[in-house]
Each structure stands twice: as C-alpha cells, then as structure tokens.
Amino acid sequence: xTTTEPSLSAGRSQAPGPGRRAASVIGAWLxxxxxxxxxxxxxxxxxxxxxxxxxLIVAPVVLIYGLRLLFHVVDPDSYGLAGxxxxxxxxxxxxxxxxxxxxxxxxxxxxxxxxSDGMFRHLVITGRSRLALYLARIPAxxxxxxxxxxxxxxxxxxxxxxxxxxxPTSVSMNGLTLPQHLDRAGLQIxxxxxxEQAATSGLPLGLGxxxxxxxxxxxxxxxxxxxxxxxxxxxxxxxxxTDPADNEMAKIGLWLELDIxxxxxxxxxxxxxxxxxxxxxxxLIALEIIVTPLLAGVQIPYFIDGERGLIGVAMGQLxxxxxxxxxxxxxxxxxxxxxxxxxxxxxxxTWAMIAVIVGWIIGxxxxxxxxxxxxxx
Amino acid sequence: xxTHGLTKRFGANVAVDGVELQVPRGxxxxxxxxxxxxxxxxxxxxxxxxxxxxxxxxxLGFPVPAERTRALARVGAIVDEPRFHPHLTGRDNxxxxxxxxxxxAATRIAPSxxxxxxxxxxxxxxxxxxxxxxQRLGVASCLLGDPELLILDEPMNGLDPAGMxxxxxxxxxxxxxxxxxxxxxxxxxxxxxxxxxxxxVDHGRVIRQGPIDELIGSAGGMVVQVxxxxxxxxxxxxxxxxxxxxxxxxxxxxxxxxxxxxxxELVADINQRLVGAGxxxxxxxxxxxxxxxxxxxxxxxxxxxx
Numbered sequence: 001x002t003t004t005e006p007s008l009s010a011g012r013s014q015a016p017g018p019g020r021r022a023a024s025v026i027g028a029w030l031x032x033x034x035x036x037x038x039x040x041x042x043x044x045x046x047x048x049x050x051x052x053x054x055x056l057i058v059a060p061v062v063l064i065y066g067l068r069l070l071f072h073v074v075d076p077d078s079y080g081l082a083g084x085x086x087x088x089x090x091x092x093x094x095x096x097x098x099x100x101x102x103x104x105x106x107x108x109x110x111x112x113x114x115x116s117d118g119m120f121r122h123l124v125i126t127g128r129s130r131l132a133l134y135l136a137r138i139p140a141x142x143x144x145x146x147x148x149x150x151x152x153x154x155x156x157x158x159x160x161x162x163x164x165x166x167x168p169t170s171v172s173m174n175g176l177t178l179p180q181h182l183d184r185a186g187l188q189i190x191x192x193x194x195x196e197q198a199a200t201s202g203l204p205l206g207l208g209x210x211x212x213x214x215x216x217x218x219x220x221x222x223x224x225x226x227x228x229x230x231x232x233x234x235x236x237x238x239x240x241x242t243d244p245a246d247n248e249m250a251k252i253g254l255w256l257e258l259d260i261x262x263x264x265x266x267x268x269x270x271x272x273x274x275x276x277x278x279x280x281x282x283x284l285i286a287l288e289i290i291v292t293p294l295l296a297g298v299q300i301p302y303f304i305d306g307e308r309g310l311i312g313v314a315m316g317q318l319x320x321x322x323x324x325x326x327x328x329x330x331x332x333x334x335x336x337x338x339x340x341x342x343x344x345x346x347x348x349x350t351w352a353m354i355a356v357i358v359g360w361i362i363g364x365x366x367x368x369x370x371x372x373x374x375x376x377x
Numbered sequence: 378x379x380t381h382g383l384t385k386r387f388g389a390n391v392a393v394d395g396v397e398l399q400v401p402r403g404x405x406x407x408x409x410x411x412x413x414x415x416x417x418x419x420x421x422x423x424x425x426x427x428x429x430x431x432x433x434x435x436x437l438g439f440p441v442p443a444e445r446t447r448a449l450a451r452v453g454a455i456v457d458e459p460r461f462h463p464h465l466t467g468r469d470n471x472x473x474x475x476x477x478x479x480x481x482a483a484t485r486i487a488p489s490x491x492x493x494x495x496x497x498x499x500x501x502x503x504x505x506x507x508x509x510x511x512q513r514l515g516v517a518s519c520l521l522g523d524p525e526l527l528i529l530d531e532p533m534n535g536l537d538p539a540g541m542x543x544x545x546x547x548x549x550x551x552x553x554x555x556x557x558x559x560x561x562x563x564x565x566x567x568x569x570x571x572x573x574x575x576x577x578v579d580h581g582r583v584i585r586q587g588p589i590d591e592l593i594g595s596a597g598g599m600v601v602q603v604x605x606x607x608x609x610x611x612x613x614x615x616x617x618x619x620x621x622x623x624x625x626x627x628x629x630x631x632x633x634x635x636x637x638x639x640x641x642e643l644v645a646d647i648n649q650r651l652v653g654a655g656x657x658x659x660x661x662x663x664x665x666x667x668x669x670x671x672x673x674x675x676x677x678x679x680x681x682x683x
Binding site for chain 1: 478518
C-alpha cells in the first residue's frame with residue numbers, strides 16, 4: 001500500500017472555510033446533476049434488472065411484430081400485414097401491464113439497494129441531505145424507463161403506421177355496415193332511414209324476439225331512445241377499426257409513460273419504506289395483476305369510492321380511446337383490465353381521476369422520502 | 378470532537394451511557410472496548426446515522442445534529458465493515474460518493490485510489506474485492522472529502538497481518554498530515570501501536586481516558602522480575618526491608634511489586650540488597666505494563682461477570 005502519494009495532502013486546507021462553502025451546497029435538498037447521473041449510472045449497471053426491463057417492455061413488441069412480419073413475408077396469402085389497429089391496441093395494453101411491473105421492480109431496486117448493499121451509510125456520512133439523496137433517485141430511474149418505453153412504443157407506432165392494411169371505408173357494427181365519420185345526429189338519421197336493417201341487426205334496441213316484426217314506428221322510437229349507447233358503440237368500433245391518428249398515438253404514448261412512471265414512483269416509495277426489495281415487488285405486482293382487476297371488475301356497494309382510489313382504476317379510466325381493442329369495447333372512461341373491459345365501476349369525474357393519480361405520486365414519494373430521512377443508517 | 382452526557386438507548390439497553398469525550402485536534406485517538414461495549418453505536422450517533430437520546434456532541438467545533446452537514450463536510454468515516462455496491466467498480470462507487478459530497482471531491486478519486494493502493498484494481502467490480510481491499514476502498518472514500526477528522530470503526534477487522542501493518546502505516550501517515558484520527562477497536566495491541574490517547578469503554582460508559590502513557594502509569598506500581606538463587610529467601614529479605622508493596626514466587630523466580638510512586642532506582646536497590654546478602658542474581662528487569670494489562674484490570678470482561 002503506497003502511503004507517500006502527495007496529491008491528497010498537498011492542497012489540503014486546514015481551515016474549516018471550504019467545508020462551510022461545500023456544506024451549503026450539500027445541505028441543499030435539491031439533488032445536483034452529478035448526483036442524479038451517478039445514481040442513474042448505478043441503476044443502469046444492474047445488468048439483470050436492465051435485462052428484465054427490456055424483456056418486459058421491448059421484447060413483446062419485437063417478438064410479436066417480428067413473428068407477424070416473418071409470417072407475412074413467408075405466406076402473404078394466409079397472413080396479413082404485421083400491423084393493425086387491434087394489434088396496436090393489444091400491444092399498448094401489454095406494455096402498460098408489463099411496463100408497470102418492470103417499473104415497480106426498478107423502483108423497488110432503486111429504493112432498497114443502497115440499504116442492502118451497505119451504501120446508504122456511506123452516502124449519509126457525506127453530509128448530503130437525505131431528501132436530496134431520495135429525490136435524486138426519481139429522475140435517475142425515470143431516465144431509464146422513459147426511453148425504454150418510448151423505444152417500444154415507437155416501434156409499435158411505426159409498424160402500425162407503415163405495415164398495416166389500408167383503413168376501412170366503413171364501420172362494421174353489430175352486423176351493420178355504416179359510413180365512417182358520422183356524428184350522433186347523422187347516425188340517428190341513417191338508422192331512422194333504415195328501420196328494418198336496424199331491427200334485424202344485433203343493435204341493442206330492446207325490441208326482444210319481436211324485433212323482426214316490429215313496426216317502423218316502434219323501431220324508430222327505440223332508436224331515438226337508445227341513440228346515446230348506440231353512438232358510443234359506433235365511435236368505439238370506428239376508432240378500433242382504424243389506425244390511431246398521430247395525436248391519438250401521442251396521447252397513448254404519454255399515458256404509457258405516466259402509467260409506467262407511476263409504477264416506478266410507487267415502487268420507489270414502498271421500497272424505501274420497507275427496505276425490502278422482494279416484498280415491495282411482489283406486493284405491487286399482486287396489486288396490479290390481482291387486486292386491481294378484481295376490484296375494477298366488480299361494483300362493491302358502499303365501496304365504490306374505495307375502488308376508485310386504486311391507481312389502476314383511475315389510470316384505467318384515463319386510458320385513451322385508441323387503446324381500446326375491437327373485442328373490448330373500451331374507450332374513454334372505461335376500464336380495460338384483462339383486455340376485456342372491466343366495466344364494473346361507473347366512470348369517475350376527471351378531477352377525481354387526477355386527484356387519485358396525483359395522490360398516489362405525491363403520497364408514495366412523500367412516504368419514501370420521510371422514511372429515508374428518518375431511517376437509522 | 379466532544380461529547381457531553383451522550384446517551385443512546387435501544388429499548389431497555391443503554392448502548393451509550395452518558396459518554397463524556399474530548400478528542401484534541403490533530404491527535405490519534407483510540408476508542409477501546411470489548412465487543413458489545415457500544416463503540417459502533419457511539420460512532421453512528423456522532424455521525425448522525427442514528428439519533429441520540431440525550432447529551433450534546435460536536436464535530437470540528439460544529440454542534441451535531443444542528444450543524445451536522447457543515448461538520449460532515451470535513452469528516453471521513455467508516456462504520457462497521459465497509460460495503461459498497463458490488464456490481465459497480467471501486468471507481469464507480471467512489472464517483473457516486475463524490476457526487477454526493479459535491480465540490481471538488483470528484484477530483485480526489487484518482488489520488489485516493491492511488492493512496493490506498495487500489496489504482497490497479499479500481500476498475501474491477503467490488504464483488505471481486507477481498508475484505509482488505511474493501512477496507513482500503515473505505516479509506517479512499519473517506520479521503521474524498523479531504524477530511525480534517527477521520528473516524529474509523531474497527532479498521533483492522535478481518536485484515537491479515539500484512540493488511541494490518543499497511544492499515545497502521547496508512548493511519549500513521551494520515552495523522553502525520555495533521556488530520557485527527559479517531560478509531561475504535563477491541564484490538565488492544567493495535568490501539569497501543571497506533572494511538573497516542575485512548576478512552577476505555579465498557580457497557581456503554583467511558584471508564585477512563587487520556588494519553589496512553591499516563592493511563593498505564595497510573596495503573597499501579599512497577600513490577601520487577603528477579604531471577605536469582607534462593608528466591609524464597611530473597612522474597613523474605615525484600616519484604617523485611619520494606620521496599621516493596623508485595624512479592625510473589627513464580628516459575629521464573631520472584632516478582633516484586635513496587636509501592637506507588639517508586640522509581641527505577643528500586644531495581645538497583647533490590648539487586649544491591651540480594652547481592653549483599655550473598656544471593657546470586659542472574660537476571661533482574663522491570664516488566665512493562667501493557668495497555669492490555671491495564672485494560673483487563675479496568676474492564677469487567679474478565680474476572681468480574683457483573
């Protein structure tokens with residue numbers, strides 16, 4: 001061991017002056033850029049975790065489109081183009097589910113590994129504000145999830161935009177072939193002009209077994225009565241049958257980033273609270289794939305507001321219309337867990353959705369930061 | 378470094394019990410005690426890693442925890458076994474700590490690694506490091522802040538003899554630069570070799586503190602070992618002369634304990650009396666009381682289970 005290296009002691013200050021200056025910086029609660037990038041490097045160098053994130057978020061998109069492209073090239077008669085609005089929607093939903101799980105794993109790791117690796121003590125001894133140490137983990141972790149999600153989603157958008165069949169010229173709904181781009185009044189007029197077609201189609205007009213023999217007047221009355229629900233179905237079918245517009249894709253991309261970002265923040269907060277990576281990850285995965293679908297699919301009397309307090313429910317209600325698949329009948333204000341549209345809970349007001357989402361973000365971040373500040377090192 | 382009445386409890390267990398410490402600037406100070414005596418807890422409390430339940434403390438003149446940030450800006454510390462992110466290299470771990478320290482800490486990474494002799498392994502993952510290398514990396518992390526005060530908890534733990542020698546040399550060189558070094562240990566010999574002052578702690582309480590020479594000197598009278606013919610007659614002769622506090626026959630001959638305050642002239646006096654009485658003396662020497670002897674007499678670890 002060399003003990004004569006001069007460069008450390010040569011410029012050493014004996015006076016506490018420089019210490020005071022440095023202290024004013026390191027005592028600040030805002031993390032510095034250097035601290036954020038150092039923490040980001042620490043996270044990125046966890047090879048197993050990075051592989052897990054890529055496998056969960058990027059690999060499904062690559063695998064599914066890769067196979068569809070391959071099948072189409074080999075046998076174009078049997079297999080259509082790789083992209084379609086339905087595949088786009090299903091992959092976006094898959095990214096949301098798997099991405100949330102990946103983000104939870106990342107957040108739990110970011111919230112616990114300083115403790116489990118024994119680095120927390122070293123970091124606290126530097127004198128750096130503990131709050132700054134916690135806050136640095138947020139951009140450091142999001143700097144991992146955001147580009148990975150963006151990459152996977154960009155692939156989804158590109159294949160959908162450039163490798164999918166031409167958009168249909170009509171909307172197919174309950175056996176009816178309708179023109180596109182009708183507004184509600186236009187749809188109502190179109191149906192009123194064709195009462196027999198409407199009656200014999202699968203439209204839910206409430207005519208019962210007598211539908212084929214119902215009088216035009218009765219059919220028109222049923223159309224007028226149910227036009228709101230019929231129009232919702234028409235809109236959903238029209239959206240699901242066509243490639244999402246650019247602005248719709250942008251909305252879905254932002255929604256995915258928000259959903260997965262929340263997964264990271266909740267994982268970070270709970271991980272920091274418990275100090276247990278495995279417990280945190282398992283708990284939040286159970287919340288995402290078991291508890292939320294269960295509660296979202298069933299309306300429990302006197303507990304509706306409790307169900308709405310789940311982040312998955314609030315995010316589900318905020319889910320963009322373009323993520324609704326043909327089979328799910330989803331859309332704005334509807335829940336799509338499991339891809340089948342868990343519609344057990346009535347839509348919640350926008351302010352309530354935002355309150356729940358903001359509450360989860362701030363609440364878990366606050367809890368994690370509080371534990372970081374008060375924890376014995 | 379100063380503490381007054383510093384107390385830390387874990388439930389009913391008082392780990393640090395009203396500790397009064399004064400560590401002069403520039404000294405190498407040993408905090409000495411048996412395992413479980415509360416050494417690490419005291420250091421954790423001083424560094425703000427855990428909250429004190431009572432008393433006051435200051436580091437480099439700054440009260441802690443009120444001005445903990447200012448104090449720690451010029452403190453380097455290793456508490457317990459040094460552990461780092463195993464998936465990062467030694468250099469990357471120091472980068473993370475330098476980023477937390479801020480200022481020009483990043484510029485000290487390379488010199489610190491050089492100084493502790495880890496430059497060649499700096500880009501290897503810490504998972505491949507031995508305990509001794511992690512100890513050295515811990516010292517390198519301390520040096521990032523160009524510390525005025527170094528607090529090292531059991532720095533020799535787990536090191537082989539060569540590693541202990543290197544660490545001792547390192548500590549001496551750091552102290553030689555005017556840095557204050559506080560180290561805790563249960564290795565009495567190491568503390569005696571490394572430190573110029575100590576505090577003895579047992580059951581969370583500081584029993585004694587001061588310069589090592591003074592503490593050993595105050596421990597009691599000098600002991601003289603005499604190898605002679607007729608040790609029993611020699612003992613009787615010395616006792617009758619009233620120049621000793623006590624004598625004892627041992628396998629090696631005769632042991633004479635001097636009265637308090639006796640000087641080394643006693644050795645010559647004993648020799649003169651024995652030779653004068655016709656008892657051949659083959660060897661006579663003063664036995665140095667070690668820190669270990671003194672420590673064992675002070676602490677309750679041996680002999681007094683209470």
